[in-house]
Every structure is written in structure tokens, then in C-alpha cells.
Amino acid sequence: MSWLAESLIRLLRGKAGEAAVVVRESEEYLIRFANDEVTVADSWRSYEAGVYLAKGRRVAVAGFSGSSEDILRQALSLAEALDKYPEDPYYVPLSPKGPRPFPNAARPFDLNKALDLVWEAIQAARAEGAERSAGALSYAVRSTHYADSLGNSMSYKDSAAVGVIRAFIGRDLAATWAAASRDYLSLGLKEAGARAASIAGAAKGLPLTRLENGNYRVLMSGLVLGHLMGYVISAWSSALNVLTGVSKYGPNDLGSEAASSLLTVYDLSLKEDRVGSAPFDYEGNPTNDTPVFEKGVLKSFLHNNRTAAKLGVSSTGNAAGPGGWTSPAPRHIGVAPGDMASDLDDALKELGKGVYIHNNWYTRFQNIREGVFSTVGRDVILVVEGGAPKYRARGVRIAERFDSLLRGVEALSKSAEQIHWWDMPYPATAPALALYGSLALAY
Amino acid sequence: MKPGLYDVVFSPELAGIFVHESVGHPFELDRIMGREGAEAGESYMSLEDLGKRIASEHVTIIDDPTIEAYGFYLVDEEGVPARPRRLIDRGVASEFLSNREYAAYVGRLSNAAARASEFDKEPIPRMSNTYLAPGDWDPEEIIRDTRRGIYVASYTEWNIDDRREYGRYGILEGYVIEDGELKEPVLGFIEAESRAFWSSVDAVGKDLKLYIGTCGKGNPSQGVPVTFGGPTFRARGIRVV
Numbered sequence: 248m249s250w251l252a253e254s255l256i257r258l259l260r261g262k263a264g265e266a267a268v269v270v271r272e273s274e275e276y277l278i279r280f281a282n283d284e285v286t287v288a289d290s291w292r293s294y295e296a297g298v299y300l301a302k303g304r305r306v307a308v309a310g311f312s313g314s315s316e317d318i319l320r321q322a323l324s325l326a327e328a329l330d331k332y333p334e335d336p337y338y339v340p341l342s343p344k345g346p347r348p349f350p351n352a353a354r355p356f357d358l359n360k361a362l363d364l365v366w367e368a369i370q371a372a373r374a375e376g377a378e379r380s381a382g383a384l385s386y387a388v389r390s391t392h393y394a395d396s397l398g399n400s401m402s403y404k405d406s407a408a409v410g411v412i413r414a415f416i417g418r419d420l421a422a423t424w425a426a427a428s429r430d431y432l433s434l435g436l437k438e439a440g441a442r443a444a445s446i447a448g449a450a451k452g453l454p455l456t457r458l459e460n461g462n463y464r465v466l467m468s469g470l471v472l473g474h475l476m477g478y479v480i481s482a483w484s485s486a487l488n489v490l491t492g493v494s495k496y497g498p499n500d501l502g503s504e505a506a507s508s509l510l511t512v513y514d515l516s517l518k519e520d521r522v523g524s525a526p527f528d529y530e531g532n533p534t535n536d537t538p539v540f541e542k543g544v545l546k547s548f549l550h551n552n553r554t555a556a557k558l559g560v561s562s563t564g565n566a567a568g569p570g571g572w573t574s575p576a577p578r579h580i581g582v583a584p585g586d587m588a589s590d591l592d593d594a595l596k597e598l599g600k601g602v603y604i605h606n607n608w609y610t611r612f613q614n615i616r617e618g619v620f621s622t623v624g625r626d627v628i629l630v631v632e633g634g635a636p637k638y639r640a641r642g643v644r645i646a647e648r649f650d651s652l653l654r655g656v657e658a659l660s661k662s663a664e665q666i667h668w669w670d671m672p673y674p675a676t677a678p679a680l681a682l683y684g685s686l687a688l689a690y
Numbered sequence: 691m692k693p694g695l696y697d698v699v700f701s702p703e704l705a706g707i708f709v710h711e712s713v714g715h716p717f718e719l720d721r722i723m724g725r726e727g728a729e730a731g732e733s734y735m736s737l738e739d740l741g742k743r744i745a746s747e748h749v750t751i752i753d754d755p756t757i758e759a760y761g762f763y764l765v766d767e768e769g770v771p772a773r774p775r776r777l778i779d780r781g782v783a784s785e786f787l788s789n790r791e792y793a794a795y796v797g798r799l800s801n802a803a804a805r806a807s808e809f810d811k812e813p814i815p816r817m818s819n820t821y822l823a824p825g826d827w828d829p830e831e832i833i834r835d836t837r838r839g840i841y842v843a844s845y846t847e848w849n850i851d852d853r854r855e856y857g858r859y860g861i862l863e864g865y866v867i868e869d870g871e872l873k874e875p876v877l878g879f880i881e882a883e884s885r886a887f888w889s890s891v892d893a894v895g896k897d898l899k900l901y902i903g904t905c906g907k908g909n910p911s912q913g914v915p916v917t918f919g920g921p922t923f924r925a926r927g928i929r930v931v
Contacts, residue, residue, distance in 0.1 A: 281725045381727030413728040609849035642856030669729040
């Protein structure tokens with residue numbers, strides 16, 4: 248699709264003073280299953296284009312999808328409206344600095360092999376006590392091309408695989424495990440199936456209780472930690488949010504102690520084997536692994552050229568996606584491991600008395616600047632006493648503030664793994680478990 | 691205000707989010723049969739619940755694609771002519787939302803709920819224009835009839851579990867009701883267990899309003915245009931924290 252990127256630039260060069268386009272072609276593959284049977288085996292090809300245009304200090308950005316004809320037509324419409332836009336106080340000239348080295352490799356998809364992986368995962372879950380499983384294996388092979396009106400062009404090829412399995416026992420008990428990888432053959436879906444069933448089984452036979460609203464010691468899985476840190480990083484460390492007052496942090500907060508000294512969180516945009524990483528961003532700049540919190544200290548915000556110019560620093564290469572031309576965003580959340588056990592039984596002993604939340608979804612906010620949110624527990628929720636599960640609970644939420652997530656960490660597991668699923672905002676590499684001394688839970 | 695059980699009068703805006711989250715989604719037949727288990731979730735409803743009372747007699751909830759609103763269509767993505775679906779009819783679970791595939795699994799015909807966001811996405815059971823059917827109360831009359839309670843005009847920070855059983859809705863704009871009059875503003879959260887919530891409804895107004903939204907479901911995620919709404923209504927003994 249480099250021809251489309253070049254065609255767009257030829258078309259737009261005369262309409263705008265500056266133009267940059269990023270065209271992505273994706274081959275997508277998906278196997279879904281439910282009740283131990285495959286429900287969908289599908290493949291399709293998609294085309295997306297991000298377009299940046301500037302005329303004087305007037306700027307327009309947009310993302311388009313559809314056929315190449317649709318994309319060309321929509322880009323032209325955007326260019327023709329450019330004179331109507333107000334001047335942009337964040338305008339900076341295009342200045343791409345080129346890509347990082349990148350493997351540019353992707354394994355071709357083999358449907359039969361992938362179906363075997365799904366079947367093995369279902370069987371592994373059954374062997375561990377699941378009565379039925381649902382899940383998905385998705386794989387994408389993508390070619391991404393950048394071109395601009397200064398004559399620069401660059402390309403890369405990558406892949407992304409996500410495998411998720413949710414094991415059910417009866418109607419009430421369920422647990423999910425989800426893995427992400429560059430290679431669908433390396434997802435470990437079979438192990439994920441066994442792991443999900445084992446966790447669901449931990450609640451089997453436990454009496455159901457209702458948790459009263461209040462503060463509890465909480466052990467959460469990496470699925471929950473990765474999900475929540477994705478929201479924290481995107482909301483509070485995007486430099487546009489810092490500049491516009493949407494983030495709690497201001498430019499002078501860099502260097503302050505903002506989190507537990509146990510907490511180190513990176514945006515892993517450069518690490519090649521992390522799903523989402525890339526050799527260059529939508530401004531044509533090299534990406535980085537950017538520390539946001541390092542041992543609790545706020546180290547950096549995520550920048551594109553525009554925000555970096557405002558704060559007198561260099562871009563971190565976080566113009567991620569068409570929206571990244573205006574608001575920098577992370578690509579892969581990396582939470583550094585700690586020294587707590589990764590095994591659930593051992594970590595429950597560490598928890599002592601409290602609540603284990605295995606998975607979550609439906610995170611919503613009252614106030615992003617204050618970080619006031621709630622998220623709904625999903626899958627098994629164990630009420631733990633004396634280091635062992637005593638009850639199971641339903642309808643439990645974490646109703647908290649970002650600050651509590653950042654400052655309240657007491658321990659993190661030794662092992663971290665790459666995860667992603669349908670309701671996680673970003674792929675993440677997160678410790679298997681995280682222990683919090685006190686989090687507010689609500690019904 | 692102290693956490694506890696209150697009689698709560700909800701605006702049409704609240705009626706909309708309640709019908710969408712706690713009735714529309716759990717009445718999607720593919721959810722009920724487990725197909726969305728790893729993503730959007732399952733349902734507190736089961737096939738055996740059809741024909742059973744799950745709400746008070748004042749509650750009729752309809753999903754109607756033929757209303758010329760944001761969720762309008764006359765033929766679904768599988769070529770089935772659209773018609774109104776009475777999901778709950780005077781408190782009784784009456785009809786699930788289905789496409790051809792899931793209707794066939796239960797020996798029924800599709801009721802034209804198959805929707806796809808784009809030509810290359812699979813048609814799956816979805817809502818269209820979903821609302822609590824109007825009753826015969828004037829909205830002001832419901833408030834005048836409430837001795838001590840809360841009126842909730844608008845919401846924020848809402849979410850619900852993946853079986854659509856336990857909803858929690860932040861009060862963005864609400865007022866104490868004392869002796870039938872609106873008093874001081876109040877903040878807090880409504881905790882609503884779906885069946886108990888709809889079973890506690892005892893007054894439904896005439897002032898039907900619809901609100902637009904984009905509903906997400908499926909893998910890959912498909913956003914489709916919908917409306918959701920209803921009139922002012924009252925539910926007794928609702929937990930407010």
C-alpha cells in the first residue's frame with residue numbers, strides 16, 4: 248500500500264502546504280469459540296489511512312478506512328475544508344527524524360494450526376475442570392507506510408496475536424486468561440486454558456457472600472493491573488492532557504514522588520517483541536521505551552512534536568495513530584515485576600485477609616483529572632481469610648482514584664507476561680499479581 | 691444523604707440507560723446462549739425465563755427498529771422485515787432479540803435483530819430503539835406522590851457486570867424529594883440488581899423521550915446506532931449509597 252501513501256501525498260501536496268499520511272494494510276484472522284465449539288473462523292483485509300494537513304498554521308487531521316477510492320475521496324474533502332479551520336496554537340512544521348531498526352517479520356497464518364491451538368486450549372481447560380469455554384484467537388499481519396510532502400517515506404511490517412480463553416463451571420463461575428504475542432504460535436493458549444480453568448475452580452464449592460462497600464486489602468491479577476494502568480498512563484501522562492489541565496500532573500511535577508517506590512511503568516513503544524511497538528510514529532519520529540514512573544518517581548510524559556515544542560523537550564515518538572498527531576498516546580504498557588510470588592495460592596497467603604479480583608471490565612470515570620473511576624469485577628472474586636479462599640462474591644467493583652492505584656501497591660509478582668484482550672485499553676506486560684494494602688470496593 | 695433504601699423517581703434519561711444496559715443487552719439471544727462469553731459477556735436471563743414474570747406489571751419494554759429514530763431500519767442485515775419486539779410485556783419476559791442463527795437454535799423465527807456495523811462484519815443480535823413504554827402518570831404527579839425519596843435527572847460513571855445483573859449509576863444531577871417536592875441537590879450512586887429493580891417499579895409517566903447512542907458489541911467490536919429512553923418512572927426501595 249505504499250502506492251496509496253504516495254498517491255495521497257501527490258494529491259494533497261497542491262492542496263496544503265504540508266501533508267503527511269500513514270497508510271496501514273492489515274490481513275486479519277479471527278477464530279472465536281463458545282460452549283467448546285468454534286463459532287467463527289474469519290479473515291478479512293482492511294485499509295486505514297491517517298492524514299495530516301497544514302496550511303500556514305491551520306491544521307487538519309483525520310483517520311479514514313474503507314477502499315482506496317473512499318480514502319482518496321475523504322482525504323480530498325479534508326484538504327478542501329482546510330481554509331475553514333482556525334489557526335492551531337500547537338502547530339509545528341513537519342520534522343520526521345526517521346525510523347528505528349525493526350525486524351519487519353510476520354509469520355503467515357495457517358488456519359489449521361490455529362484451530363489445533365484452539366482445540367488444545369479447550370481440552371486443557373476441560374482437563375482442569377472447566378465445563379465449557381469461550382474465547383478467541385486473533386492474528387493480524389500489518390504493513391504500515393509513512394510518506395510526507397517533504398519527500399520522506401518509511402515502512403514496516405509487523406504482526407499481533409491475541410489469545411483469550413474464559414473457562415466456565417456452571418453458570419456462576421468463570422475465569423479468563425489472555426495472552427499477547429507477535430506470533431500466534433507462541434501465545435501459550437493451551438496453558439492459558441488450563442490456567443483459566445484452575446482459577447475458576449478455586450471458587451468451586453465456596454459459599455456466595457455479599458461484600459459491603461468499604462476498603463479491603465486487594466490482590467489483583469495482571470489482567471486487572473494492566474487494564475487499569477493503561478487508563479492511568481493514557482489519561483495522566485499524555486503531554487496534551489498535561490498542557491490542557493486534563494491530567495492531574497503539571498509540567499513541574501516531573502521528578503516528584505507520584506507512586507509507590509515499588510512501581511515502575513514504561514510505555515514500551517520500542518521493544519520489538521511487544522505487541523503495539525513500532526519503529527516510527529505518525530510524525531515519522533523514532534519510538535522509545537519511555538519511563539513514566541520509575542520506582543515511584545514521575546519521570547516523563549508522552550510527547551509528540553507539538554507537545555514537546557510547547558515544553559521545550561524532544562518528542563518521545565508517541566504520535567500513535569491518527570489521534571496521536573494531536574494527543575500523544577501509549578502503545579504497550581509495561582509494569583516492572585517485583586519480588587512477590589507469582590503462584591496464586593502463595594500470593595493469597597501473602598494477602599492474608601482480603602479480596603482477590605481476577606478480571607475486570609467496563610471502566611468508567613467521573614473525573615479524569617482527579618482520576619475518579621469505577622471498574623466492575625468479572626470472573627471469580629474470592630473473599631480470602633487466613634490466606635485461603637473462604638467465600639466467593641459477585642457484583643464487586645473497584646471504586647477508586649488513580650492515586651490509590653499508583654501509591655497503594657504493596658507487592659508485585661516476580662514474573663511478568665504479555666497480555667491483551669477485548670476490554671483492555673492497551674496491550675500490557677504486567678506482573679501476574681499485584682497486592683494493594685487498601686482499595687475501596689463497592690457493590 | 692445516608693446510604694439506604696429510597697423511593698427513587700428517574701428521568702427519561704435514566705430510563706434510557708436502564709433499559710439499554712439491564713434489559714436490552716441481556717435479552718440478546720446470542721449472549722443468553724453463551725456466544726459472547728469471552729467478550730461482551732452472558733446474561734442473567736436463561737431460555738427458561740421466557741414467559742416468566744421478571745418485572746412489575748407496570749413495566750413494558752419494547753425494542754422497535756421501525757421508529758424513525760437513530761436505530762431505525764425496516765429490514766435487518768439478514769433480509770428479515772423489521773417489527774417491534776416486546777422484550778418485557780407487563781412484567782413478563784416475552785421475547786429475546788435474535789438473528790436467524792440463534793432463532794433456529796431455539797426453534798423460532800428471527801425477529802429481525804441481525805445488525806452489522808459494516809458490510810464485512812457478521813450480523814449479530816442487536817438493539818435498535820429500546821424504551822420503557824409510557825404509562826398514564828404525569829411526571830410531576832409521580833414526584834408529588836412521593837413522600838420521601840430522590841429524583842435523579844442525569845447520570846455519570848455507570849457500569850454493569852457482564853451478566854447485566856448488578857448495575858451502578860452515579861447521580862450527576864439529583865434532588866431530595868420531601869412531601870412531594872424537590873428539595874436540595876444530592877449526589878451518590880444508585881445500586882440496581884436488574885430483576886429486583888424492574889420489579890420495584892410502581893409508576894410510569896407519559897413523557898417518553900429517546901436518547902441517541904452508539905452500542906458496542908462483538909469481536910471485532912461493532913458500534914451500531916441506537917436510541918434508548920422511556921418516560922419518568924418511580925422504583926420503590928432502591929439502594930442509594
